[in-house]
Amino acid sequence: xxxxxxxxxxxxxxxxxxxxxxxxxxxxxxxxxxxxxxxxxxxxxxxxxxxxxxxxxxxxxxxxxxxxxxxxxxxxxxxxxxxxxxxxxxxxxxxxxxxxxxxxxxxxxxxxxxxxxxxxxxxxxxxxxxxxxxxxxxxxxxxxxxxxxxxxxxxxxxxxxxxxxxxxxxxxxxxxxxxxxxxxxxxxxxxxxxxxxxxxxxxxxxxxxxxxxxxxxxxxxxxxxxxxxxxxxxxxxxxxxxxxxxxxxxxxxxxxxxxxxxxxxxxxxxxxxxxxxxxxxxxxxxxxxxxxxxxxxxxxxxxxxxxxxxxxxxxxxxxxxxxxxxxxxxxxxxxxxxxxxxxxxxxxxxxx
Amino acid sequence: xxxxxxxxxxxxxxxxxxxxxxxxxxxxxxxxxxxxxxxxxxxxxxxxxxxxxxxxxxxxxxxxxxxxxxxxxxxxxxxxxxxxxxxxxxxxxxxxxxxxxxxxxxxxxxxxxxxxxxxxxxxxxxxxxxxxxxxxxxxxxxxxxxxxxxxxxxxxxxxxxxxxxxxxxxxxxxxxxxxxxxxxxxxxxxxxxxxxxxxxxxxxxxxxxxxxxxxxxxxxxxxxxxxxxxxxxxxxxxxxxxxxxxxxxxxxxxxxxxxxxxxxxxxxxxxxxxxxxxxxxxxxxxxxxxxxxxxxxxxxxxxxxxxxxxxxxxxx
Numbered sequence: 001x002x003x004x005x006x007x008x009x010x011x012x013x014x015x016x017x018x019x020x021x022x023x024x025x026x027x028x029x030x031x032x033x034x035x036x037x038x039x040x041x042x043x044x045x046x047x048x049x050x051x052x053x054x055x056x057x058x059x060x061x062x063x064x065x066x067x068x069x070x071x072x073x074x075x076x077x078x079x080x081x082x083x084x085x086x087x088x089x090x091x092x093x094x095x096x097x098x099x100x101x102x103x104x105x106x107x108x109x110x111x112x113x114x115x116x117x118x119x120x121x122x123x124x125x126x127x128x129x130x131x132x133x134x135x136x137x138x139x140x141x142x143x144x145x146x147x148x149x150x151x152x153x154x155x156x157x158x159x160x161x162x163x164x165x166x167x168x169x170x171x172x173x174x175x176x177x178x179x180x181x182x183x184x185x186x187x188x189x190x191x192x193x194x195x196x197x198x199x200x201x202x203x204x205x206x207x208x209x210x211x212x213x214x215x216x217x218x219x220x221x222x223x224x225x226x227x228x229x230x231x232x233x234x235x236x237x238x239x240x241x242x243x244x245x246x247x248x249x250x251x252x253x254x255x256x257x258x259x260x261x262x263x264x265x266x267x268x269x270x271x272x273x274x275x276x277x278x279x280x281x282x283x284x285x286x287x288x289x290x291x292x293x294x295x296x297x298x299x300x301x302x303x304x305x306x307x308x309x310x311x312x313x314x315x316x317x318x319x320x321x322x323x324x325x326x327x328x329x330x331x332x333x334x335x336x337x338x339x340x341x342x343x344x345x346x347x348x349x350x351x352x
Numbered sequence: 353x354x355x356x357x358x359x360x361x362x363x364x365x366x367x368x369x370x371x372x373x374x375x376x377x378x379x380x381x382x383x384x385x386x387x388x389x390x391x392x393x394x395x396x397x398x399x400x401x402x403x404x405x406x407x408x409x410x411x412x413x414x415x416x417x418x419x420x421x422x423x424x425x426x427x428x429x430x431x432x433x434x435x436x437x438x439x440x441x442x443x444x445x446x447x448x449x450x451x452x453x454x455x456x457x458x459x460x461x462x463x464x465x466x467x468x469x470x471x472x473x474x475x476x477x478x479x480x481x482x483x484x485x486x487x488x489x490x491x492x493x494x495x496x497x498x499x500x501x502x503x504x505x506x507x508x509x510x511x512x513x514x515x516x517x518x519x520x521x522x523x524x525x526x527x528x529x530x531x532x533x534x535x536x537x538x539x540x541x542x543x544x545x546x547x548x549x550x551x552x553x554x555x556x557x558x559x560x561x562x563x564x565x566x567x568x569x570x571x572x573x574x575x576x577x578x579x580x581x582x583x584x585x586x587x588x589x590x591x592x593x594x595x596x597x598x599x600x601x602x603x604x605x606x607x608x609x610x611x612x613x614x615x616x617x618x619x620x621x622x623x624x625x626x627x628x629x630x631x632x633x634x635x636x637x638x639x640x641x642x643x644x645x646x647x648x649x650x651x652x653x654x655x656x657x658x659x660x661x662x663x664x665x666x667x668x
């Protein structure tokens with residue numbers, strides 16, 4: 001087996017490749033449903049019903065897509081520049097901590113100021129959480145994959161400490177959760193009496209903003225150049241370190257926004273199970289979206305459908321809920337293959 | 353309090369705990385070492401440990417004996433190594449994304465199967481795990497007997513893997529080709545050897561050891577499978593490989609140091625738990641791994657072809 005670089009890639013190929021990897025994942029999911037002794041047809045129907053069946057389920061899908069758009073953008077921005085930030089989970093919690101610290105009564109502004117203020121602090125703290133890792137990488141050559149991964153554990157322990165200790169809501173009847181965000185800081189609902197909140201619109205706006213930064217600004221150009229070939233970028237006068245710091249600030253900051261949006265938009269207060277791994281799922285979202293900010297919107301919605309739908313499905317046909325995680329993980333792997341096939345032809349026979 | 357902590361060093365139980373905690377780290381780190389020596393960073397480690405913990409335990413739970421459990425865990429680990437090789441070696445995909453994908457895939461499919469096997473168990477069922485061996489005479493030596501000679505067979509097996517991996521890497525043709533594959537793959541190719549094949553073998557061997565590291569948790573350290581029980585040990589192993597500069601015997605040093613710290617933080621919690629919240633003690637292993645990486649990053653050695661996919665006919 002041998003790979004040969006394609007001289008030119010047809011425009012339709014990337015989309016066909018990504019779609020077929022989604023299809024392969026669904027076939028794999030069907031096999032797993034059959035292993036569990038259920039019918040995949042009923043399963044996928046329940047999945048569809050769970051994700052689209054009612055106004056509430058559509059709102060729920062949008063609400064789940066919201067943090068995934070943020071974490072997907074965080075991963076896509078970093079991976080484009082070949083900065084392997086696997087710490088979005090931790091940065092999300094840091095953003096959530098910032099929203100809790102500033103949003104539960106420390107300062108009070110009118111909603112028009114309070115909401116942007118909370119978003120900004122969440123962004124700043126998320127960025128600050130990732131900053132040491134990019135500096136360690138650029139100046140001491142410490143691999144960022146391991147440091148960002150390990151920091152996830154440290155940050156979640158910090159959240160656990162705060163929720164069981166100094167930040168514990170005295171009215172929470174013993175549950176480890178923080179005080180609720182004050183009314184002025186709450187992100188309003190987009191569809192009344194559902195869980196879909198303003199965070200969804202902010203996430204989509206962020207995606208377009210990132211797309212604008214990446215395609216229209218010189219920073220966007222350098223961040224792609226650094227990812228494509230760092231030494232060439234350096235020779236053409238791009239400061240690799242400055243660019244990497246910018247990438248890390250943007251990536252960590254957007255992951256922090258996910259935390260603000262979950263605390264101030266969805267839950268209303270910080271809990272230790274705020275994120276069921278949105279940071280890690282963001283990697284799948286970014287891959288499936290071909291590391292493109294607009295692609296991230298669609299892939300986050302797709303993966304939210306899987307999560308919300310698979311949750312409803314597993315309740316209906318009694319299949320373990322972990323099926324959703326399997327689907328997300330196999331999406332990463334199938335998309336990885338399709339991305340290779342976009343760039344290379346596989347020659348099964350040939351000169352060895 | 354300082355005196356209490358000093359006393360710990362002369363406590364045989366502390367050393368016995370250190371050795372127990374070191375074993376999964378030791379096996380996983382040696383596994384990662386083999387992969388990285390061949391030029392492949394295996395970030396699938398966390399998931400491969402999880403699946404190893406699960407299948408080892410499941411085999412025994414379903415009636416297999418302990419050695420069968422170990423064998424099954426190793427085979428399943430090796431298959432995930434093969435899967436990793438398909439992506440990262442044969443397709444030349446990003447080793448970072450492949451590894452994270454394998455970790456998420458292995459752990460989610462593990463949890464899915466565990467829930468299929470035991471749909472609604474609140475307390476995880478226990479198996480008859482490895483029991484401490486009584487070694488005539490040695491187990492009765494004061495202090496050393498408890499610290500070193502009252503362990504399970506799996507523990508001794510884990511420590512035996514250190515000279516075994518050293519021998520494999522330095523004294524066998526396979527080990528030498530693995531090292532060349534990670535240093536200068538073109539040279540290996542020039543010798544008429546298949547770089548992709550050598551890297552695949554290294555990934556399979558290494559992943560089998562990682563799975564054994566996971567299996568140690570459910571078959572020797574504990575006797576049941578819990579969700580999230582690997583708890584970042586795989587990522588710590590990756591830091592340990594760097595800390596050990598890719599040398600098997602230094603892996604032992606690193607694993608014992610970390611395990612000692614872990615055993616220490618458990619005791620320190622009991623002593624100082626009233627003043628400092630337990631979460632800060634639990635942070636120590638992760639923070640120390642980061643510190644260890646910062647210091648080890650300055651050392652000059654690393655496998656030169658690490659992270660670089662090998663494609664025939666492409667210049668490197």
